[in-house]
Amino acid sequence: MPFWSTARLRAYTQLDKEVRWLGVKGDKGGTALTGWVTKQRCRDGVFKQASVVHGQDAKALSGKRLCPSTLSVTSDCLPPMTARKSKSNAPQMTDAQRTQIIRQQVSALGDAARARHPWLAHQNAIGLAIQLGAIAGMGLCSWLYLTGSLPWWGAIPLIGILASLTHEIEHDLIHLLYFKNRPWVQHALLLLGWLSRPSTVNPWVRRQMHFHHHKKSGHSSDFEERAITNGEPWGLKRFLMTADSMLSIVLRPLTMRKVVREYIREAEKPRNRAEWRAASLRKLLSFMPLGHAFWAAWHAFVLFHVVDLGASWLGQPVAWPPEVLSAMSVLNAVTVCLIAPNIVRNFSLHFISSNMHYYGNVEPGNVLQQTQVLNHPLFWPLQLFCFNFGATHAIHHFVVGQPFYLRQMIASEALPILRSHGVFFNDLGTFGRANRLAQAHTTSATSRKAEQPVAAAA
Numbered sequence: 001m002p003f004w005s006t007a008r009l010r011a012y013t014q015l016d017k018e019v020r021w022l023g024v025k026g027d028k029g030g031t032a033l034t035g036w037v038t039k040q041r042c043r044d045g046v047f048k049q050a051s052v053v054h055g056q057d058a059k060a061l062s063g064k065r066l067c068p069s070t071l072s073v074t075s076d077c078l079p080p081m082t083a084r085k086s087k088s089n090a091p092q093m094t095d096a097q098r099t100q101i102i103r104q105q106v107s108a109l110g111d112a113a114r115a116r117h118p119w120l121a122h123q124n125a126i127g128l129a130i131q132l133g134a135i136a137g138m139g140l141c142s143w144l145y146l147t148g149s150l151p152w153w154g155a156i157p158l159i160g161i162l163a164s165l166t167h168e169i170e171h172d173l174i175h176l177l178y179f180k181n182r183p184w185v186q187h188a189l190l191l192l193g194w195l196s197r198p199s200t201v202n203p204w205v206r207r208q209m210h211f212h213h214h215k216k217s218g219h220s221s222d223f224e225e226r227a228i229t230n231g232e233p234w235g236l237k238r239f240l241m242t243a244d245s246m247l248s249i250v251l252r253p254l255t256m257r258k259v260v261r262e263y264i265r266e267a268e269k270p271r272n273r274a275e276w277r278a279a280s281l282r283k284l285l286s287f288m289p290l291g292h293a294f295w296a297a298w299h300a301f302v303l304f305h306v307v308d309l310g311a312s313w314l315g316q317p318v319a320w321p322p323e324v325l326s327a328m329s330v331l332n333a334v335t336v337c338l339i340a341p342n343i344v345r346n347f348s349l350h351f352i353s354s355n356m357h358y359y360g361n362v363e364p365g366n367v368l369q370q371t372q373v374l375n376h377p378l379f380w381p382l383q384l385f386c387f388n389f390g391a392t393h394a395i396h397h398f399v400v401g402q403p404f405y406l407r408q409m410i411a412s413e414a415l416p417i418l419r420s421h422g423v424f425f426n427d428l429g430t431f432g433r434a435n436r437l438a439q440a441h442t443t444s445a446t447s448r449k450a451e452q453p454v455a456a457a458a
Contacts, residue, residue, distance in 0.1 A: 095368045098421040099398065105417050106399045109410040123403060127169055127178035130405070131189050134165035135196050142337035152336045160341035160348075160385050166193040167200075167349065168387050168404040174207045177403050198290035199245060199342045205286045212267040214400065217370040218362030218437070223263035223283075227256070228350040231359030233434045242354065243347040245287070246295040294339065301335050304328055348385035355430055356390050361437040367397050369437055372424040373415060391415070394423055 093101075114120045141158045144150035150158075170193040172178060179185040190203045200206070206224070213224040220226070229248060232238045241248040249256050260283050270276040287295075304324075311318045320328075356374040363369055374390030375383075383390055392407045395414050407414075419425055429438060 095363075095366050095422070099367045102398045102417055102421050102423075106395060106402075106410070106414045109413050109417075110399065110402050110406055113406060113409050120406065124178050126405070127172060127403065128185075128189070130165055131169045131192060134162045134169075135192060137162040138196060138337075138341075145336055146333060155336055156340045156344060157385075158341075159337065160344045163197055163341055163345050164349070164385050164387050166196045167345070169193055170197075170203050170206075171210075172403050174203070174210050175400055177401070194290060197342055197345070198294040198338070199346050201286040201291060202288070205282060208267060209263075212263065214397070216266065216364075217397070218358050218360065219364070220259065221262035221266045222359075223259055223267075225354060225357050225359070226259045228354045230354040230357050231435050232354075234431050242350045243343060244295070244298075245291070245346065246299075294342070297331060297334065298339050298343065301328075301331055301339065304331075345385045348382040349389060352379060352382055352386055352390040353393070355435060356393060357435065358430070358437040359435040368422050371397050372427045372430070373418060374426060375415075376426045376428070394418060 120126070138159050141150060141155050141162070145152065145155040169178075170190060173186055173190055173193075176186075178189070194200065194203050201209075209224040213222050216222050217225065222230070225231075227245070227248060229238050229241045232241070232252075237251055241251055260280070264270060264276065264279045264283070268275075268279045270279055308318060308320075352374060356372050358369060358371065361369075371394040373394045375388075379390055387404060388408060388411075392404070392411050395407050395411065395418065396402070396404075398418075402410075415425075427438070430436075
């Protein structure tokens with residue numbers, strides 16, 4: 001048997017179907033605790049339950065290297081009403097119970113990280129620094145490109161990566177994680193983020209969309225995910241819509257009209273025709289004014305260069321007026337410094353997000369069925385432009401109150417917890433199923449839900 005380090009001991013109490021985090025550590029100077037201690041086996045960064053001991057002093061185990069025999073289970077060390085049953089008779093937890101355990105354990109990981117790193121307590125300052133630093137970095141890369149010190153192929157990915165940080169800050173601001181008591185600072189940061197990523201919808205409109213997404217993820221009224229092609233069959237059409245938010249609407253007007261109507265009915269609940277018209281107008285203008293200007297400029301850039309190159313290849317170059325050439329020189333610079341980086345970021349985020357969220361066959365409110373973890377090496381280049389979204393966003397669906405950088409810090413410990421409780425990993429079949437949840441997944445979830453936990457008392 002291999003040995004396992006007690007770098008960190010996790011302690012739980014499982015009594016009358018309740019699981020409580022006790023926060024026992026085996027680090028240097030670990031806290032002494034007598035009671036129910038669950039010894040955890042370390043594998044791939046997760047501590048798996050191995051045995052339970054009663055009355056064990058956790059401090060005495062601190063810093064030691066343990067083998068499985070160090071902590072053992074005997075029937076006389078457990079009270080009769082909580083004696084461990086054989087594996088074949090082990091109670092089956094419902095998805096709701098699994099979700100609650102994940103939330104408790106992931107929240108505890110975040111609390112432990114904050115305890116180890118006191119600087120994490122300055123959450124407002126961290127968010128402000130990241131937002132201003134990312135925007136300053138985008139400006140610096142743009143200046144280096146305009147002065148000839150940075151080639152376009154270096155400027156575009158660097159700016160795109162920095163822009164992805166402003167998206168994460170916007171997402172955290174939507175969840176009120178920074179400057180909760182200073183709304184004017186929130187609004188200023190949201191505006192700065194929108195200016196740095198003008199390809200997106202108005203962030204104040206998006207806030208309501210995002211809250212509804214958490215309530216109805218995987219359903220037809222989930223406007224936020226349906227708008228970025230979640231649930232659409234894969235092909236050239238979806239590829240174009242994933243990169244271009246305007247094409248996502250233009251290429252499927254009837255589908256988007258239906259999605260908007262369902263969203264308004266379920267999320268905004270208009271009481272009369274006037275409220276319905278006002279809600280519809282807000283959705284119609286959600287890209288105004290920055291989004292429409294951004295996509296119009298991008299389409300003008302593409303159209304000009306397609307026509308210009310096509311005519312040259314045919315041996316009939318276009319004699320463009322000086323005014324057009326002068327305008328295009330400006331648009332070319334804007335494309336490198338702002339438009340192209342956001343197109344790359346847009347595609348990366350939309351590709352990852354729309355395929356890690358499931359659509360259809362998702363039970364209402366069942367967080368276990370809403371997402372998968374998409375961290376396959378094949379997607380690493382895309383993850384670079386959306387701050388590892390595919391690997392960490394599923395964590396957010398369980399615990400929404402953690403900022404994005406904290407989620408990344410605890411991901412190596414949190415992801416095995418998600419896996420052990422049934423969250424799916426790298427289900428690449430989603431690309432062939434138009435993101436539908438596989439029937440095998442729904443069947444297993446239904447069977448877990450139908451099975452009632454065995455009573456703790458004999």
